[in-house]
Amino acid sequence: MFELSPRAQEYVSKTKAFIQNEIEPIEQAFWNQVHDLNQGADWTKWQWPAQLETLKNKAKQANLWNMFLPDPVLGQGLSVQEYAHIAELSGRSLLAPIVFNCNAPDSGNMEVLWRYGSEQQKKQWLLPLLDGKIRSVFCMTEPEVASSDATNMQATAVVEGNEIVLNGRKWWSSGLGDPNAKIIIFMAHTPNENKDRHHQHSMVLVPVDTAGVNIERMLPVFGDYDAPHGHGEISFNDVRLPIDHFIGGAGQGFEIAQGRLGPGRIHHCMRCIGAAEKSLEMMIDRGMSRQAFGKEILKLGGNLERVAEARVAIDQARLLTLYAAYKMDTLGNMAALTEISAIKVVAPNVLQQVVDMAIQIHGGAGLSRDTPLTGFFAQARALRLADGPDEVHKGMIAKLELAKRGYSSRRK
Template sequence: MFELSAQAQDFVVRTKDFIKNEIEPIETAFWNEVHTLNEGGDWTKWQWPAQLEDLKNKAKRAGLWNMFLPDPILGQGLSVQEYAHIAELTGRSLIAPTIFNCNAPDSGNMEVLWRYGSEIQKQLWLKPLLDGKIRSVFCMTEPEVASSDATNMQATAVIVGDEIVLNGRKWWSSGLGDPNAKVIIFMAHTPDETKDRLHQHSMVLVPIETVGVKIERMLPVFGDYDAPHGHGEISFENVHVPVENFIGGAGQGFEIAQGRLGPGRIHHCMRCIGAAEKSLELMIDRGMSRSAFGQEIIKLGGNLERVAEARVAIDQARLLTLYAAYKMDTLGNMAALTEISAIKVVAPNVLEKVVDMAIQIHGGAGVSRDTPLTGFFAQARSLRLADGPDEVHKSMIAKLELKKRGYGSAKKVM
């Protein structure tokens, strides 16, 4: 079921070699430079080390570029399930997804423009994103409402003549601090009494320099601003953009969001699995290299059982995620709703558990920046909220299970 084509196998091998030879040797020094360059929350001064562009150009020349996009011309023509194996490899590194131009939120935004964008939108925004010349932002979550129910959205995108007028406030807009962020996808309520509640929201393209767009602040995650990427709060006050900036038309926001989030959840979950594998390796190496009370610490306090538990959990999560990707490829996103929600619960929780074990065995080093473990932990805990919290996905799984037994429609169950 999960057999890879010769093309996909080649990408896996070359990606693994690139990470081993080009990224892993410089990653510690790279992040040390990032932290030196970007101390504090003043995103107006944030910058990436010059080495990032060198690595991106190397990846591009190697053909390891835009591998997430199934289009054989604009991307590499890999299926969701084939790319999942590559996403796992990139998850072992906090910088690899960016080097391969396969990082969130850009990959999801590029898929939106590829699937639903007009030709003009593709030329203005998709092409420079695919070329790695600019970065993008996705604005959905809001500070004043429970965003686990997206219909709570208060931001508005109202048609006035040949323009769209945008108002509202968003936060946890990832990538907003990036010095190369140039365009925002803004999701908002477009009131229309003739449509049901799932067809009254829209996605709108907004150049970040548009009058009325104001970056309010960057939000730290566990005290770390994640510079120079950042997660920001941003306000829109009477922002005017042409009506042509609707993606797919007014009222299509939720339909587009589901198309965006399906593959994106596979990517996130497989990166979690890659990070969990890296964490397990670090845990074992640390445990075998340190001794206490006359033996290696890996053999103390139930640590060997924890290694076994980690192996079982990682492999289960991987198989479930690959199965979800397989169903998406063969039957479509709607047929894989249970599996997509299941992996969104399972993978971040597995990563959180494995990283916690690894941190514990590292002692004080585990909570420092000397290893990637704190970054992995923040990633895991944040993903239990991002793209829908665990509770929403569990509710979806339960709803679908009840429906299989004939207990009402989706609306009645909820």
């Protein structure tokens, strides 16, 4: 079921070699330079090291570029399942997804434009994103409502004549601090009493420099601003745009969101699995290289059992995610709803557990910037909220299971 074609196997081999030869040897020094260049919350001064462009150009030349996009011309023509193996490899590094132009939120935004954008929108925004010349932002979550229920959305995109008028406030807008961020996909309520609640939301393309768009602040995750990428709070005050800035038309926001989030969850989850594999390797190497009380520390207490538990959990998560990808490729997103929600619960939790074990074995070093472990932990904990919290996905799984037996999950 999960056998890769010779072509996909070649991509996997080339990706693995590129990460080992080009990224891993310089990654620690790269992130140290990022930290030195970007101090504090003032995103207007954030910048990437020049070395990033060198790495991206090498990835382009190796044809390891836009591998997430199934289009054979604009991307590499890989299926969801085939790319999943590459996402796992890139998840071992916090830098690799950026180098391959396969990083969130850009990959999801590019897929939205590829699937639903007009020819003009593709020319103006998709092509520069695919070329790596600009970056993008996705604005959905809001500070004043429980955003786990997207129908709570208070931001509005109202049609007035030939214009769309945007008002509202968003936060946890990933990539907002990036110096190359040029375009925002803004999801908002477009009231229409003639439509049901899932056809009253829209996605709108908003250039970052549009009048009325105000970046209020960057938000730290566990005290780290994730510069120079960042997660920000942003307000939209009577922002006026031409009607052709709707993606797919007014009221199609939920449909587009589902098309965006399905493949994106595969990408996120496989990157989690790659990070968990890397964490397990680091845990073993550290635990076998240090001694306490006359033994390698990995042989003390219940550490060996934890290694076994990690191996079982990682392999289970991988198989479940690949199965979800297989169903998406063969039957479509709607047929894979249970599996998509299941992996979104399982993979970040597995990473959180495994990286926590690795941090414990590393002692104080595990809490520092000397390893990628704190970055992996923040990634895992954030993903238990991003793209829907665990509880929402468990609710979806339960709803689908009850429906199989003819019952409703709706609470009276």
